[in-house]
Amino acid sequence: MYTTTIHTPVGLAVISGNEDGISSVRVSNEPGPDSAFVPAVLHKCARQLEEYFLNRRRSFDLPLRPQGTPFQRAVWQMLREVPYGKTMSYLELTRRLGDEKAIRAVAAANGRNPIWIIIPCHRIIGSNGDLTGYAGGLGRKKWLLEHEQVANGQLSLF
Template identity: 60%
Template structure:
């Protein structure tokens, strides 16, 4: 597996994959030495992530190869169908799977998503509109939702 580290507005990201696809993208809570050379197998991913953060990309077109159970992969596939700038509740996601009682399993699969941003688990919120659970931290989830919002928050200073 190839690995590289890139800088994002939310911290350093670790990207892992090979010619079979990207297996994980994660945000780190510590700084690491950034990659000076990006492996060929990760080049499209790093390019698309940079374009996403520069407001030049709303949908990723990458070969993905995450490890997970059949159920987790089913949830992750549904997550990829959530449009840029939109959100969905865990309950609505479980309804799409055909089982409203699966809400906890859906939340668990969402939390185990190994493909930060590319599989947009940050677009899943509580039924009451609250920001609930996010492996990268709620501050990052809020940042990503603001980043994707058509109504950008302006700062005064």
């Protein structure tokens, strides 16, 4: 496993993976050790994240290799279908997965998303429009949603 770190407006993005793809992107307040060798796919991920923060990218073209249960991977795949600049409620996400009773499991899978921003768990909100739960902190979630709204030419959600 290789690691590289980039600075973003909301903290450090620590990108991990190998030649086959990205296994995690996490936000951190503390720098960690970067690998002496960094595969091309990690450099590509870093470049695409930088483009996202510069409002030059709305989708990502990267091989992703998140580790999780089949259910978690199904939730993460559904998250990737939420368009840039849009939000979806946990309840709507659960309904799209086919079992409204699984809302807690869906929320838990969302919270365990290992690939920050690229698998856009920040786009999932409460049914009443409230920002709820975010592993990176609600301040970051709000910033990311506003960043996408402004880039779409819309007024802030909040």
